Amino acid sequence: MRFAAVAVLLLLPQDGDVARRVLPDEVKVERVELAVDVARARRALASEPPAKVEAWRAEGRHFASPRESSAWAATVVRVDTPAGAVDVAVSILVDEDLIARVRVSGPGAAKIPQEFLRRFGGLEIDGGALLEPRSTLEAARAKAEGRDAEAAVLRALLSIRGSMCAFHPVHNAATERLRKRERKADEAEALAGLFDDMAKAATDLSFLKEENRKRLREYSVAASGQAKAIADGLRAGDFAKAEKAKEAVGDSCNACHGQFRRPLRSERARRKLGDGYFVVGYDVVAEPGADPKALQAVADGVRRGSVLLSTAK
Ligand code: HEC
Numbered sequence: 001m002r003f004a005a006v007a008v009l010l011l012l013p014q015d016g017d018v019a020r021r022v023l024p025d026e027v028k029v030e031r032v033e034l035a036v037d038v039a040r041a042r043r044a045l046a047s048e049p050p051a052k053v054e055a056w057r058a059e060g061r062h063f064a065s066p067r068e069s070s071a072w073a074a075t076v077v078r079v080d081t082p083a084g085a086v087d088v089a090v091s092i093l094v095d096e097d098l099i100a101r102v103r104v105s106g107p108g109a110a111k112i113p114q115e116f117l118r119r120f121g122g123l124e125i126d127g128g129a130l131l132e133p134r135s136t137l138e139a140a141r142a143k144a145e146g147r148d149a150e151a152a153v154l155r156a157l158l159s160i161r162g163s164m165c166a167f168h169p170v171h172n173a174a175t176e177r178l179r180k181r182e183r184k185a186d187e188a189e190a191l192a193g194l195f196d197d198m199a200k201a202a203t204d205l206s207f208l209k210e211e212n213r214k215r216l217r218e219y220s221v222a223a224s225g226q227a228k229a230i231a232d233g234l235r236a237g238d239f240a241k242a243e244k245a246k247e248a249v250g251d252s253c254n255a256c257h258g259q260f261r262r263p264l265r266s267e268r269a270r271r272k273l274g275d276g277y278f279v280v281g282y283d284v285v286a287e288p289g290a291d292p293k294a295l296q297a298v299a300d301g302v303r304r305g306s307v308l309l310s311t312a313k
Pocket residue numbers: 157160161164165167168198216219220221223249250251252253254256257260261262264265268
């Protein structure tokens with residue numbers, strides 16, 4: 001096993017600083033050869049390009065942890081992007097099965113938005129699709145193309161997931177128009193469109209009770225209406241109206257999430273459409289203006305690092 005583990009963990013001794021940056025300052029860091037469960041890691045990563053990996057382990061307090069002391073593991077994966085190589089450093093909180101932090105360095109790193117990296121922080125490793133090969137996602141997506149009732153459910157789940165995945169970049173762009181007092185409503189219209197799609201998809205979620213499908217639909221229609229009010233305000237130059245509508249959209253999240261986020265997430269996971277594939281446009285958001293190829297390469301690195309660290313326990 002040890003021999004096999006070394007075959008996966010190609011150690012690069014010079015990159016300790018990168019790993020240091022994804023671990024809290026106060027923790028003691030030691031460089032280790034992690035005993036990766038090679039079979040599990042290989043299965044998960046079967047269809048992905050190879051990358052070099054180095055691993056560290058650390059013990060120490062974590063501010064958000066209920067425990068006094070947390071075990072951390074960190075690793076660096078080098079990936080190629082069109083703008084040059086990027087060293088992707090990932091740390092996980094071992095006991096809590098969470099990705100803690102992701103940082104990048106190297107020639108191509110300047111082109112990777114911080115927002116993109118921040119979204120990996122706090123993602124759960126357990127219960128998701130991290131240890132499923134990406135071919136499983138492809139298979140589920142193919143199944144969603146079918147004509148039966150289950151295909152309709154899959155399409156609805158994928159659609160809602162896609163809408164929420166797209167939310168932040170579109171919302172940020174609409175908010176930016178408002179901040180700059182620009183009379184351009186395209187992004188706010190797109191935001192309304194995301195909730196319109198959700199309203200349509202809600203009808204096909206046959207695993208929900210009728211009344212709950214109706215409620216999800218109502219929440220979606222309401223949120224869409226508020227997003228349209230942002231668009232109307234922007235177009236008319238009525239920025240006070242747009243501002244008020246923006247706040248209403250911001251207030252809409254909790255009620256809907258409180259009731260629907262968890263059930264939809266677990267229904268997706270049950271159908272092997274969970275999070276953790278880290279495919280840009282599926283469970284990872286493409287930042288506008290950034291090169292999707294570069295983002296996907298970094299997401300590949302995060303996934304490889306997380307798989308190796310999580311199978312090493
Ligand atoms: C009409 C219902 C509804 C409203 C309103 C809504 N959401 Fe969601 N949101 C969902 C559902 C359902 C999910 C879970 C989708 C899934 O996991 O497949 C979700 C998931 C998300 C996710 C993905 C999180 C993850 O797991 O990666 C983000 C981000 C998000 N919502 C942001 C927002 C924000 C911000 C708002 C408010 C401004 C908002 N949503 C309003 C229904 C809603």
